[in-house]
Structures are given as C-alpha cells and as structure tokens.
Amino acid sequence: MTETIFNDLEQVLSGQLKYNEPMSRHTSWRVGGPAEVLVEPSGMVDIKTACEYARDKKIPLTVIGNGSNLLVSDYGIKGMVLKIGKGLSDIEIDNETIMAGAGAKLSRIAAAAGAAGVGGLEFMAGIPGTLGGAVVMNAGAYGKSISQVLKRVSLINQNGQVSCQEQENIIFDYRSSSLQESGLIVTEGVLEGYLRDEKQIKDDMKDMGEKRRSSQPLNYPNAGSVFRNPPGYSAGKLIEESGAKGLRVGDAQVSEKHANFIINLGSATAEDILQLIERVQRMVEKRFGIRLKKEIRVLGRFLR
Ligand SMILES: Cc1cc2nc3c(=O)[nH]c(=O)nc-3n(C[C@H](O)[C@H](O)[C@H](O)COP(=O)(O)OP(=O)(O)OC[C@H]3O[C@@H](n4cnc5c(N)ncnc54)[C@H](O)[C@@H]3O)c2cc1C
The missing domain is CATH 3.30.465.10 (Uridine Diphospho-n-acetylenolpyruvylglucosamine Reductase; domain 3)
Structure with missing residues (x-):
C-alpha cells in the first residue's frame, strides 16, 4: 500500500490514522512491527467507511481491540489495522x-x-x-x-x-x-x-x-495466559512440572511467578516469544503427551 492510499483515507475518515505505526505501541507484550495503516475509528461511520475502502482497494483488514491477547510479528501487519477503542x-x-x-x-x-x-x-x-x-x-x-x-x-x-x-x-x-x-x-x-x-x-x-x-507478573509486559488449559489440567502446572518455568529465549521468559505467562524482560521480539512458546509446547508434550494450544492470537508473518 502506498502513501497515496493513506492520504486518500485521511480525506474520508474523522478518526486517527497512522502510517507505518509500530504495533508494539498497541500490544500489551510491547512487541510487533509496523501496521501499514492503523485506523482508530471515531465511530460507526468511520468503521463502515474503512471497511468499504479496504474492500474496494483489496486491502487486507485486521481488527484489534486493546491488543492484550495478541502476538504481532516483528514484520508487522500488511494492509489496514482497525483498532476499536475510544471512539x-x-x-x-x-x-x-x-x-x-x-x-x-x-x-x-x-x-x-x-x-x-x-x-x-x-x-x-x-x-x-x-x-x-x-x-x-x-x-x-x-x-x-x-x-x-x-x-x-x-x-x-x-x-x-x-x-x-x-x-x-x-x-x-x-x-x-x-x-x-x-x-x-x-x-x-x-x-x-x-x-x-x-x-x-x-x-x-x-x-x-x-x-x-x-x-501474575504484572510488572512486566505480557499477554495474560499464553495457553488454554487442556480439559482437566492447568496449563501453568503442566509447564511448571515439565521444567519450563524461567526458561528464556532472548528477552522472552516463562514467568517465575506464573508459568502460563511469558514476560518481556525489555527487548524481546515476537520471534523470541514464538520460539519460547514452541519450546514450552515441546517440553510439555514430551513429559505429558499433551499438546498445549495457544490462547493468544498470532498476527502477521513468522519465519517458519
Ligand atoms: C495481564 C493480563 C491478564 C489477563 N487476564 C485475562 C483473564 O483473566 N481472562 C481472560 O479471558 N483473558 C485475560 N487476558 C487476555 C485478554 O485481556 C483478553 O483475551 C481480552 O478479552 C482481549 O481483549 P482485547 O480488546 O485486548 O483484544 P485483542 O487482544 O486486541 O484481540 C483479541 C482477538 O479479538 C479480536 N477482536 C478484538 N476486538 C474486536 C472487535 N471489536 N471485533 C471483532 N474482533 C475483535 C482480534 O482480532 C483478536 O483475534 C489477560 C491479558 C493480560 C495482559
């Protein structure tokens, strides 16, 4: 998408519009590369206009709220991100x-x-x-x-x-x-x-x-529980008992306080977090034969 489109959108929307906006500013993990265009609609009319615009120009559309359950790729999100918030x-x-x-x-x-x-x-x-x-x-x-x-x-x-x-x-x-x-x-x-x-x-x-x-480790950026609890089990307990508590990839760490939380110690990347998630999944599967399913939603492209 080009800046022309961005300028085009600016004419028709009354809400906030940001070009190449780092998604790390919009996710509780504080990671994620740029959204080509991030729209913060001021109301229903803006949402309708943005949707119709994305459809007509064939621009991919991603909807987010407060970003508290999202892992956004370091390469960001192509197209338009519609952030439903204050408006x-x-x-x-x-x-x-x-x-x-x-x-x-x-x-x-x-x-x-x-x-x-x-x-x-x-x-x-x-x-x-x-x-x-x-x-x-x-x-x-x-x-x-x-x-x-x-x-x-x-x-x-x-x-x-x-x-x-x-x-x-x-x-x-x-x-x-x-x-x-x-x-x-x-x-x-x-x-x-x-x-x-x-x-x-x-x-x-x-x-x-x-x-x-x-x-909960609320003093570090996190996204709440990373995995769903498998029926009859606590994901946190399984992670702890498989020895993954405290495990680190870069600045991403399985919290010592709550093993189903992954915290960003400062400069974790989305890639670090995803690698850690996969390591934890392998460790739990090896120890208990249970494949943990992610609760967090993953957006954008990853290197695999
Ligand atoms: C410290 C911490 C504690 C947490 N504790 C809990 C907890 O106790 N229980 C719990 O369930 N979760 C918990 N969470 C996770 C998270 O807060 C919830 O999943 C929350 O409902 C996500 O809302 P959001 O607005 O941040 O959505 P986002 O994270 O922005 O998006 C989540 C999903 O919803 C979609 N979405 C968002 N808004 C819309 C919309 N308006 N229309 C259509 N699709 C939309 C997105 O596309 C995405 O798929 C916690 C997270 C943190 C950081």
Whole structure:
C-alpha cells in the first residue's frame, strides 16, 4: 500500500490514522512491527467507511481491540489495522442492563456497573481488554465468562453491513467463539447483571485485583495466559512440572511467578516469544503427551 492510499483515507475518515505505526505501541507484550495503516475509528461511520475502502482497494483488514491477547510479528501487519477503542466506548446503564461500545474497557464497564449497583460483572474488572475483544475471545475469570452475562451484540461485516446477534446464536466455548474467524466486527454489546450492594461489588473487585497482583507478573509486559488449559489440567502446572518455568529465549521468559505467562524482560521480539512458546509446547508434550494450544492470537508473518 502506498502513501497515496493513506492520504486518500485521511480525506474520508474523522478518526486517527497512522502510517507505518509500530504495533508494539498497541500490544500489551510491547512487541510487533509496523501496521501499514492503523485506523482508530471515531465511530460507526468511520468503521463502515474503512471497511468499504479496504474492500474496494483489496486491502487486507485486521481488527484489534486493546491488543492484550495478541502476538504481532516483528514484520508487522500488511494492509489496514482497525483498532476499536475510544471512539466506540460509550457506556449506558438502564436498571440491570448495560449497553457498551465494543471499544469500552472491561474495567470501566465493571466499575460503571458497580457504581450503579449492578453486580455480576465483577470478574471483568481485572481483564485488560475491550468489550469487543472479550466477546470474540469469550474472556473470563474466576469461573465466569463474558458469554454468561452477554445478551446481544451489534456487528458490522467487512462490506460495511450492520447486523445484530443474540447471545444464543453465537457459539461460545472456553476462550473462543464462533465470531473468531468470521470476519465480523463487534461494535456494541448489551450485558445483563443483577442488582447488588455497591460495597459488596467493590469489595469483590478489590479481592480479585489482589489475587491477580499476587499471582501474575504484572510488572512486566505480557499477554495474560499464553495457553488454554487442556480439559482437566492447568496449563501453568503442566509447564511448571515439565521444567519450563524461567526458561528464556532472548528477552522472552516463562514467568517465575506464573508459568502460563511469558514476560518481556525489555527487548524481546515476537520471534523470541514464538520460539519460547514452541519450546514450552515441546517440553510439555514430551513429559505429558499433551499438546498445549495457544490462547493468544498470532498476527502477521513468522519465519517458519
Ligand atoms: C495481564 C493480563 C491478564 C489477563 N487476564 C485475562 C483473564 O483473566 N481472562 C481472560 O479471558 N483473558 C485475560 N487476558 C487476555 C485478554 O485481556 C483478553 O483475551 C481480552 O478479552 C482481549 O481483549 P482485547 O480488546 O485486548 O483484544 P485483542 O487482544 O486486541 O484481540 C483479541 C482477538 O479479538 C479480536 N477482536 C478484538 N476486538 C474486536 C472487535 N471489536 N471485533 C471483532 N474482533 C475483535 C482480534 O482480532 C483478536 O483475534 C489477560 C491479558 C493480560 C495482559
């Protein structure tokens, strides 16, 4: 893609547009090469325009939220990256129903619901993603997942057509959903909680936050759990017992605090992280005969 296209887009979008933007600025692992064009839409019209533009010019389109579950290649991402964030982050609460833009952070949604005396979303408070990313990943914690509180989502397809889907028409599984490879973009979600004492909500969120801080290496860039837990097992335990805790490739390290986390000690590359992931997979497979599946999403081209 050329700068001409970039200039072209600048005329029609009202949101932010960045050319050759390092994805390391948009991922919690702080790794990833440049996106040819990164668009931060200011609202629905921008998303529609960007989608139609990408389709007409045959530009590949990648959607991201807060980048907290992504491993982006050191070579970056070809085409357009659409980052759903602030421009779609309004939150409205009506009794026990919460309507939020897909770019709203889960922590903000949980806090707003809590302040309005709506409980049931406490588990979301410490997950550093957006509502859109959480729906697509079926994010969850402490035995609850977003699919249990979701009523419906608004979607837009890559032709710019808008639709609505009820929760029961989306297939949700552990850290996955049928939206994952669908090419559909989540633009809004409706969640349902229940009336609860504000102080109890706050206390629960505080407890969960403390649990996270004591068990997760939050002082280093990371992307949360790297692997899904295989049915009946804890991925962290399997990794620990296969001797991979503390293992390093470059500046990527299997956390000493939580073995299912890989931390960036400073200047890790995406290649380092992927190599480490594959080493861990081999070690666990050799010791237990179980192939760990990645929970994180990998974007872009890698040398293999
Ligand atoms: C410290 C830490 C702790 C974490 N703890 C948890 C946890 O307890 N539980 C948990 O489940 N996860 C956890 N995670 C992982 C991560 O926060 C979640 O998966 C989160 O839901 C990802 O949201 P995101 O907005 O960052 O999405 P991204 O990482 O940007 O994207 C994730 C996927 O969703 C897609 N996507 C994003 N937004 C949209 C959209 N609007 N429309 C369509 N597709 C979209 C992307 O294409 C990608 O496939 C943690 C991560 C970190 C760094």
